[in-house]
Amino acid sequence: xxxxxxxxTEEITRIPVAYPKPGAWWICFGVAxxxxxxxxxxxxxxxxxxxxxxxxxxxxxxxxxxSNYVWFLGIGHAGTLISALLLLGQHWRNxxxxxxxxxxxxxxxxxxxxxxxxxxxxxxxxxxAPYPNVMNIWPQFKSPLxxxxxxxxxxxxxxxxxxxxxxxxxxASTRDRARKRLPQVLYGLFALGWRGSxxxxxxxxxxxxxxxxxxxxxxxSVHSEISLLFAAGPIPGWNSTVFPPYFVLGAAFSxxxxxxxxxxxxxxxxGLGDLVxxxxxxxxxxxxxxxxxMTAYGYWAEAFDVLYAGEDRELATLADRxxxxxxxxxxxxxxxxxxxxxxxWVRRVRRHPVALFLIAxxxxxxxxxxxxxxxxxxxxxxxxxxxxxxxHASLWEWGLFAGMLGVFLVPFLLFVRFLPVISxxxxxxxxxxERGG
Amino acid sequence: xxxxxxxxxxxxxxxxxxxAEALVNAVHKSRDAGFRRIDAYTPFPIAExxxxxxxxxxxxxxxxxxxxxxxxxxxxxxQVWTNLDYxxxxxxxxxxxxxxxxxxxxxxxxxxxxxxxxxxxxxxxHLPRLHHPIFSVDHFHLASSDKFFLVIFGDDDQFxxxxxxxxxxxxxxxxxxxxxxxxEPE
Numbered sequence: 295x296x297x298x299x300x301x302x303t304e305e306i307t308r309i310p311v312a313y314p315k316p317g318a319w320w321i322c323f324g325v326a327x328x329x330x331x332x333x334x335x336x337x338x339x340x341x342x343x344x345x346x347x348x349x350x351x352x353x354x355x356x357x358x359x360x361s362n363y364v365w366f367l368g369i370g371h372a373g374t375l376i377s378a379l380l381l382l383g384q385h386w387r388n389x390x391x392x393x394x395x396x397x398x399x400x401x402x403x404x405x406x407x408x409x410x411x412x413x414x415x416x417x418x419x420x421x422x423a424p425y426p427n428v429m430n431i432w433p434q435f436k437s438p439l440x441x442x443x444x445x446x447x448x449x450x451x452x453x454x455x456x457x458x459x460x461x462x463x464x465x466a467s468t469r470d471r472a473r474k475r476l477p478q479v480l481y482g483l484f485a486l487g488w489r490g491s492x493x494x495x496x497x498x499x500x501x502x503x504x505x506x507x508x509x510x511x512x513x514x515s516v517h518s519e520i521s522l523l524f525a526a527g528p529i530p531g532w533n534s535t536v537f538p539p540y541f542v543l544g545a546a547f548s549x550x551x552x553x554x555x556x557x558x559x560x561x562x563x564x565g566l567g568d569l570v571x572x573x574x575x576x577x578x579x580x581x582x583x584x585x586x587x588m589t590a591y592g593y594w595a596e597a598f599d600v601l602y603a604g605e606d607r608e609l610a611t612l613a614d615r616x617x618x619x620x621x622x623x624x625x626x627x628x629x630x631x632x633x634x635x636x637x638x639w640v641r642r643v644r645r646h647p648v649a650l651f652l653i654a655x656x657x658x659x660x661x662x663x664x665x666x667x668x669x670x671x672x673x674x675x676x677x678x679x680x681x682x683x684x685x686h687a688s689l690w691e692w693g694l695f696a697g698m699l700g701v702f703l704v705p706f707l708l709f710v711r712f713l714p715v716i717s718x719x720x721x722x723x724x725x726x727x728e729r730g731g
Numbered sequence: 732x733x734x735x736x737x738x739x740x741x742x743x744x745x746x747x748x749x750x751a752e753a754l755v756n757a758v759h760k761s762r763d764a765g766f767r768r769i770d771a772y773t774p775f776p777i778a779e780x781x782x783x784x785x786x787x788x789x790x791x792x793x794x795x796x797x798x799x800x801x802x803x804x805x806x807x808x809x810q811v812w813t814n815l816d817y818x819x820x821x822x823x824x825x826x827x828x829x830x831x832x833x834x835x836x837x838x839x840x841x842x843x844x845x846x847x848x849x850x851x852x853x854x855x856x857h858l859p860r861l862h863h864p865i866f867s868v869d870h871f872h873l874a875s876s877d878k879f880f881l882v883i884f885g886d887d888d889q890f891x892x893x894x895x896x897x898x899x900x901x902x903x904x905x906x907x908x909x910x911x912x913x914x915e916p917e
Contacts (some may be wrong), residue, residue: 299774344734392806424809432813436831446836452845459849463875467774470872486859487865490874495776500791500853505845508795512841519834563822605756656759722877723775726751 326703333697352505354685361409372549373398387726540592548661579644630660746904798847806839
């Protein structure tokens, strides 16, 4: 049994200590750096010329920027939810939670950048913070924009802290295994002198569990807040009462899909087949399927609401969604989200890495269509014919979107290369407890 | 619990075990033998060990609660105060709008609960601390992999270099070593 502990430690810490297959990693990192450069160019251009370089206009003043914001933030939520399974004593989460949380961090950073870039004068984003200023005015706390600021900032801070205290014991483990001086010093600094004292563990557990418990309502509040961002605007198609749960579940849906994709890739690339087993893929498949069916209910409830209420403009928006200029996004969302998803009812498909990856990819794209559909199909035809207009994303918006993938991938690849991607002490703890101590 | 200061003759004596059960057992026996200033080092949290050491502290949960209450008061108070400080009348809507204030109040409740919880945990654990005498023990690097360590601190009332070592020997550890104080700024 102790051999097994040493084996787990070795299997996980060998990745940061002596990375296997650095060639493939460098290729991915090179691509990610190009995307990051694209982000810098697109954002620089935006700062230089202003939001005019985007396709946003009146009436469609929310375009790719805000749909991507909702999409990225949604992806982040699955990481937090997987971590919170800790409270239910689900040992299988240990093989997934570390990289799922890292995914959360970087997705939240991407999400947080979008509203700032969308501001028009992005360099004044700090006006959202309540700080004493010479004009003696304060942020408008009744505005969803101010809610956004607090929600994203809190979510980012809590995610960083939760992930960091979760990784400290493994940083200590990596410090103890590093052979060269510089890694020893760096891991040592970030491990904060962790030495696994029983009293430290006891306090650590209290703090870790409480943070996990608080993170669940935080996820719900953050994504409900985003749906209120919509509901607070008197726009047909944005006033459905199903919005908060529908948004939260849709977020979890896209997030689980991305976790499944990352799990399949890391498992293959780093040879973690005996820690991330087909059972984990199976469970991720089940979660994706379950949250997907709940999201499908949201689609249905939204349409039912409109038909049952029979309000003219709402009916027209529903018709625009199904057959208007942006019908491709509505049907794209329905087809990509729910058609391949049904394959996950089959156990063999859930346990098959390639199949699971492709279905998850389809869901990720489908959920992007959905966020786009929700925004644009509602805004482009308002109550008055005078405020009808079309929206087409400009090249700079697409450039920023592609670049944002670089903002996500660069830190994620650095994480994979330099930090323990799986929580080794929690895997060992689970093993200890499952064998009856 | 404060760890020994350099005034005692030694930091303590450390015994190494290769099974978690053996360590839990050793902690029980040490406490039965009257040792009070002891600690254990393990690669992962072990609930039985917390009980064996009679660790009943609840300061972290209380700090979390305090942080939550502080955040809630700060969040709500900030919104009330700023709205009164610079009143903006928009269509006669109430200046103080509790439903609109709840979201930020909740976010700050969560934020400060977590800050107090994690910050409190680190402070109570005296972390970060980059140097510690225990790191000089041979094989201590295995405490983060698969070995389990028990230390009896040098400032325990019953500590005696030879007798304590003999006592630990009776628990059949893999290895025993005396830990000296090391020079450190503290």
